[in-house]
Amino acid sequence: MADVSESAVGEARRSETPGATGAGPAVGAAGAPLLALLNVEVLYAEVILALKGVSLQVAPGGCVALLGANGAGKSTTLKAISGVIESDDGRVSGGSIAFRGLPIHGHETASVVRGGLVHVMEGRRVLPHMTVEQNLIIGGHMFPRAAQMRRALDGVYHAIPRLADLRTRTAGYLSGGEQQMLVIGRAIMAEPKLMLIDEPSLGLAPRMIEEVFAVLHRLRAQGLALLIVEQNTRVALEIADYGYVMEGGRIVLEGRADELRANEDVREFYLGLDREGGRKSFREVKHYRRRKRWLG
Ligand SMILES: Nc1ncnc2c1ncn2[C@@H]1O[C@H](COP(=O)(O)OP(=O)(O)OP(=O)(O)O)[C@@H](O)[C@H]1O
Numbered sequence: 001m002a003d004v005s006e007s008a009v010g011e012a013r014r015s016e017t018p019g020a021t022g023a024g025p026a027v028g029a030a031g032a033p034l035l036a037l038l039n040v041e042v043l044y045a046e047v048i049l050a051l052k053g054v055s056l057q058v059a060p061g062g063c064v065a066l067l068g069a070n071g072a073g074k075s076t077t078l079k080a081i082s083g084v085i086e087s088d089d090g091r092v093s094g095g096s097i098a099f100r101g102l103p104i105h106g107h108e109t110a111s112v113v114r115g116g117l118v119h120v121m122e123g124r125r126v127l128p129h130m131t132v133e134q135n136l137i138i139g140g141h142m143f144p145r146a147a148q149m150r151r152a153l154d155g156v157y158h159a160i161p162r163l164a165d166l167r168t169r170t171a172g173y174l175s176g177g178e179q180q181m182l183v184i185g186r187a188i189m190a191e192p193k194l195m196l197i198d199e200p201s202l203g204l205a206p207r208m209i210e211e212v213f214a215v216l217h218r219l220r221a222q223g224l225a226l227l228i229v230e231q232n233t234r235v236a237l238e239i240a241d242y243g244y245v246m247e248g249g250r251i252v253l254e255g256r257a258d259e260l261r262a263n264e265d266v267r268e269f270y271l272g273l274d275r276e277g278g279r280k281s282f283r284e285v286k287h288y289r290r291r292k293r294w295l296g
């Protein structure tokens with residue numbers, strides 16, 4: 001497996017020159033996208049084609065929602081980007097993934113993280129027997145000096161004050177929402193430019209979802225770019241400026257968050273049930289609506 005060397009990352013920094021590229025919808029006025037996937041395919045166990053040509057972009061400091069039903073390929077997309085896919089016996093079998101202008105597919109996760117990209121996986125994997133602060137320190141293991149570690153810890157406590165209050169608590173006894181904030185805090189110890197985050201709202205009470213998203217809003221305001229996978233479409237489209245809807249390993253719809261919020265197909269699919277009371281596929285909803293228009 002290749003490694004993104006520090007010099008290659010330095011090269012990426014130098015190549016972050018403002019200026020127009022073929023500005024796609026998620027590309028800010030500043031120029032090149034921070035993250036760009038082009039026709040990405042992923043194979044699991046050399047037989048299951050889970051992604052069938054996914055293209056998406058995240059602008060520097062932008063916030064993108066990746067939506068879709070169970071099994072659509074959302075987590076696979078994040079794992080392909082961070083490289084974690086390799087530990088799931090998967091691989092990027094086609095297309096390209098570029099972060100800060102450099103290809104990263106096939107690179108080790110640790111080197112991708114050093115380059116400024118972190119992946120907060122689904123399931124709030126805290127180290128349960130350690131304190132909150134010890135969990136954070138593990139996220140900052142790359143700092144050679146204590147002063148740097150302290151600065152990063154202070155940064156996390158500033159961004160997520162709740163963690164400062166909980167610093168001596170055992171992580172395993174925190175509530176689900178507090179654990180979600182802890183894994184976010186641990187990820188930002190690495191001082192990333194982009195955070196991939198998988199289902200942060202899953203299983204949380206509405207008040208906790210609000211609190212977690214308030215943290216994400218704050219990090220966004222500090223310039224962190226976010227790629228958020230969510231089944232809670234409402235909260236995701238509130239924070240995002242752009243969204244993609246996935247189904248069957250493909251992007252089936254994309255648009256500005258406000259457009260998606262207003263899109264009747266999205267509303268019908270995500271907010272609702274069909275007439276028989278079951279959830280249809282997004283495509284079926286589109287066809288159904290089209291048929292309705294034709295007949296009506
Ligand atoms: N390790 C694996 N080996 C084989 N197939 C896998 C593996 N992980 C996921 N898949 C398959 O890839 C497809 C996409 O899965 P993925 O987990 O990316 O979906 P998702 O959109 O994140 O769904 P959910 O909302 O349920 O988390 C599914 O058909 C799934 O069964």
Ligand SMILES: [Mg+2]
Binds near residue numbers: 074075076122198
């Ligand atoms: Mg998933």
